[in-house]
Amino acid sequence: MLRRELFKILGAGAVLPVLSPEAFAFFQEAQPAKSYALRTLNPHQNETVVAMIDQIIPATETPGAKGARVNEFIDVILTEWATEEERRNFLDGLAGVDEQSNTLFGKNFVQASSAQQIALLQAMDDVAMSIHYKKVRRSTAETEEERDPQLRGNFFKVFKGITVHGYYTSEIGYSQEMKEQIIPGALHGCTPVPLEKNT
Amino acid sequence: MANTSYDAIIVGSGITGGWAAKELTEKGLNTLVLEAGRPIVPERDYVEHKPVWELKYRNWDDRAVRERTQHVQRQCDYACDEYSSKFFVNDLENPYQTDPGKPFAWIRGRQVGGKSIMWGRQSYRWSDLDFEANARDGIAVDWPIRYADIAPWYDYVEDFAGISGQAEGLPQLPDGKFLPPMEMTCVELDARDAIKKHYGDERMITIGRSAVLTRTHKGRAACHYCGVCHRGCITQSYFSSLNSTLPAAQKTGKLTVRPYSVAHSLIFDSKSRRVTGVRVVDGQTKNSMEFKGRIVFLCAATLESARILLNSATSEFPNGLANSSGELGHNLMDHHMGSGASGNMPGHEEKTTFGNRPNGIYIPRYRNVKTKHKDFIRGYGYQGGGGREGWSRGYSMAGIGVEFKKALKSPGPWGFSLGGFGESLPDHNNYVEVNKDVPDAWGIPTLKIHYQWTPNELAMSRDIAVQAAEMLAAVGAHNIQVDQNITPPGLAIHEMGTARMGRDPKTSVLNEHNQAHDAKNLFVTDGSCMTSASCVNPSLTYMALTARACDFAVSQMKKNEL
Numbered sequence: 001m002l003r004r005e006l007f008k009i010l011g012a013g014a015v016l017p018v019l020s021p022e023a024f025a026f027f028q029e030a031q032p033a034k035s036y037a038l039r040t041l042n043p044h045q046n047e048t049v050v051a052m053i054d055q056i057i058p059a060t061e062t063p064g065a066k067g068a069r070v071n072e073f074i075d076v077i078l079t080e081w082a083t084e085e086e087r088r089n090f091l092d093g094l095a096g097v098d099e100q101s102n103t104l105f106g107k108n109f110v111q112a113s114s115a116q117q118i119a120l121l122q123a124m125d126d127v128a129m130s131i132h133y134k135k136v137r138r139s140t141a142e143t144e145e146e147r148d149p150q151l152r153g154n155f156f157k158v159f160k161g162i163t164v165h166g167y168y169t170s171e172i173g174y175s176q177e178m179k180e181q182i183i184p185g186a187l188h189g190c191t192p193v194p195l196e197k198n199t
Numbered sequence: 200m201a202n203t204s205y206d207a208i209i210v211g212s213g214i215t216g217g218w219a220a221k222e223l224t225e226k227g228l229n230t231l232v233l234e235a236g237r238p239i240v241p242e243r244d245y246v247e248h249k250p251v252w253e254l255k256y257r258n259w260d261d262r263a264v265r266e267r268t269q270h271v272q273r274q275c276d277y278a279c280d281e282y283s284s285k286f287f288v289n290d291l292e293n294p295y296q297t298d299p300g301k302p303f304a305w306i307r308g309r310q311v312g313g314k315s316i317m318w319g320r321q322s323y324r325w326s327d328l329d330f331e332a333n334a335r336d337g338i339a340v341d342w343p344i345r346y347a348d349i350a351p352w353y354d355y356v357e358d359f360a361g362i363s364g365q366a367e368g369l370p371q372l373p374d375g376k377f378l379p380p381m382e383m384t385c386v387e388l389d390a391r392d393a394i395k396k397h398y399g400d401e402r403m404i405t406i407g408r409s410a411v412l413t414r415t416h417k418g419r420a421a422c423h424y425c426g427v428c429h430r431g432c433i434t435q436s437y438f439s440s441l442n443s444t445l446p447a448a449q450k451t452g453k454l455t456v457r458p459y460s461v462a463h464s465l466i467f468d469s470k471s472r473r474v475t476g477v478r479v480v481d482g483q484t485k486n487s488m489e490f491k492g493r494i495v496f497l498c499a500a501t502l503e504s505a506r507i508l509l510n511s512a513t514s515e516f517p518n519g520l521a522n523s524s525g526e527l528g529h530n531l532m533d534h535h536m537g538s539g540a541s542g543n544m545p546g547h548e549e550k551t552t553f554g555n556r557p558n559g560i561y562i563p564r565y566r567n568v569k570t571k572h573k574d575f576i577r578g579y580g581y582q583g584g585g586g587r588e589g590w591s592r593g594y595s596m597a598g599i600g601v602e603f604k605k606a607l608k609s610p611g612p613w614g615f616s617l618g619g620f621g622e623s624l625p626d627h628n629n630y631v632e633v634n635k636d637v638p639d640a641w642g643i644p645t646l647k648i649h650y651q652w653t654p655n656e657l658a659m660s661r662d663i664a665v666q667a668a669e670m671l672a673a674v675g676a677h678n679i680q681v682d683q684n685i686t687p688p689g690l691a692i693h694e695m696g697t698a699r700m701g702r703d704p705k706t707s708v709l710n711e712h713n714q715a716h717d718a719k720n721l722f723v724t725d726g727s728c729m730t731s732a733s734c735v736n737p738s739l740t741y742m743a744l745t746a747r748a749c750d751f752a753v754s755q756m757k758k759n760e761l
Binding site for chain 1: 248250251252255256257258259261262263266273274275276304381382383384385387388422423424425537547549550551552553554555556590591593594595596597598599600601603604605606607608609610684686690
């Protein structure tokens with residue numbers, strides 16, 4: 001599709017810039033690995049993560065965060081990106097979800113009913129979203145924590161942030177859900193919202 | 200054995216080195232371009248269409264590696280990211296020092312094309328308000344040129360580079376030869392009308408003037424609005440050395456580009472009073488070598504060019520070559536930024552934008568244009584824009600589930616933001632010196648940078664924040680957030696002034712043709728030549744000065760003056 005798009009644009013111009021076949025190789029390579037082996041999340045933690053992301057961004061007419069395998073992105077970030085402290089906080093927070101679920105419902109989060117899961121996550125969201133976080137640009141950040149704050153602060157804020165990021169930067173989130181195009185091919189400054197985005 | 204003798208040697212292949220290469224080769228000179236970094240193959244190295252899901256960290260970047268090797272470079276947050284950090288230097292290989300508590304962010308790109316690959320592309324002409332500023336204020340030294348001297352060269356470089364923009368007839372921001380302007384968004388159009396109504400002729404909003412093609416131009420395709428120019432552009436739709444000037448130079452058959460050539464110093468012959476060549480350390484083998492040239496153009500960027508000249512000291516010039524004035528390395532300037540404001544704009548619920556515009560709006564300077572401000576001299580402009588928020592508002596938007604997902608699918612509220620770029624003053628006390636004790640990875644002495652904003656910049660920065668908020672209120676914005684803040688110098692990446700032009704060899708390094716007072720066949724045409732800083736983005740002026748200096752140099756060669 002990208003290849004077709006690019007040709008469309010080039011065909012519209014009067015000239016053809018130098019383009020070699022290698023230029024198009026980008027569009028075909030580097031597909032995500034078909035199977036990913038978890039490295040940080042154990043099976044129970046992974047099931048909890050999958051249940052949570054599935055409630056935060058569920059499947060609708062397009063796949064949700066589970067279908068986009070956001071749990072695998074979370075595992076990559078926890079394994080390779082997080083500091084030891086951030087990883088520990090994340091896993092502690094995850095264990096805390098089970099604790100709360102047990103207190104409220106007498107069972108782990110994954111065993112709770114969908115309505116119970118939603119109730120718990122909604123309560124966590126109410127707290128997390130009421131906290132005001134000052135936006136810090138990397139150019140003015142003074143500490144490493146300020147430069148990369150994604151895994152810092154309230155657990156549910158962190159969890160929701162990584163879920164949103166992982167989903168909308170996936171091919172499913174970007175192309176199927178948001179219908180974004182890498183090469184729009186035109187610019188309109190003030191144009192009607194397309195029907196499919198007018199929710 | 201490879202040729203080591205040329206008509207002209209250019210140090211650097213960025214915006215000015217690329218222009219010098221084009222001009223000198225087209226005028227028939229056999230020209231060598233020395234570039235410290237690696238070659239760039241667009242088909243291999245450009246990454247503007249790589250989907251974000253193919254990045255391992257989804258553009259959160261390889262944080263640990265970046266913190267270790269690019270802790271300075273990654274402060275350039277619009278471009279030094281998981282895609283484009285490869286276009287910025289490794290800070291471990293390229294150390295420099297600053298004074299405690301006085302940071303300077305030195306952002307560098309070493310590769311064929313230099314920083315022209317990642318530059319912001321905003322392209323504005325200076326005016327006589329700028330060229331007369333030092334003389335009027337009795338600061339530093341007077342520019343040896345006026346707008347009339349450079350105007351035809353602005354025409355010349357704009358005609359080749361392709362600058363999109365809107366003619367407005369402002370004396371403080373002269374119009375150029377523009378390609379069609381990019382469209383403003385719904386709220387930008389509203390804001391433009393409201394500013395006009397509220398401020399009359401004093402202030403105005405225009406579309407940014409950008410070196411991005413809005414139609415096919417000189418064999419290069421129109422922009423396709425992928426919106427991430429700083430990752431490269433396979434259709435060559437924005438101006439960079441790689442996309443424009445170097446291919447033109449290549450066509451002449453007179454160009455040799457030598458990557459991995461780290462310039463160490465210039466060779467000066469005290470008898471003939473000429474620079475005879477360039478000492479180079481091979482970036483890969485670390486072997487030393489020399490190249491000879493009849494003329495030398497230093498286009499290595501402001502701080503690198505100063506460093507090369509400081510490292511070229513001789514017994515006659517113990518404080519650096521071409522430094523009989525003592526001003527080499529001094530009068531370092533960068534624009535100050537960080538202050539501004541943002542808010543939400545009402546209306547237009549049913550409208551949005553399409554395409555990723557690699558440009559914003561511009562509010563030209565209005566301070567000290569017609570009236571005198573009580574707290575500071577000179578002025579500032581704003582860059583900014585208005586658009587609808589995207590899915591990333593989901594990080595902090597309440598809700599989960601189907602409704603949350605549905606809400607994020609539609610465009611968010613209209614936002615509008617303004618960020619100021621302010622002029623800074625030339626100050627002899629803002630300077631660089633060579634630190635022989637700290638070599639870089641190639642054994643070349645590095646710089647110690649001493650820089651501190653002057654009270655004039657601090658006063659101006661406060662006004663930038665206050666006025667941004669006032670203007671947002673005037674255009675009907677709500678939820679206004681004010682940023683009053685001044686970023687560390689260097690971060691505007693408009694550093695300039697370390698080898699200033701002037702009329703008097705006693706107080707300046709270069710004359711009105713960018714020619715060193717102390718060595719007639721040496722030209723310095725990057726930002727180091729600047730005598731004052733203006734508040735507009737400087738690259739277009741560097742291009743025009745470079746083309747003008749090349750014309751002068753070749754005419755002098757033809758007269759056997761060089």
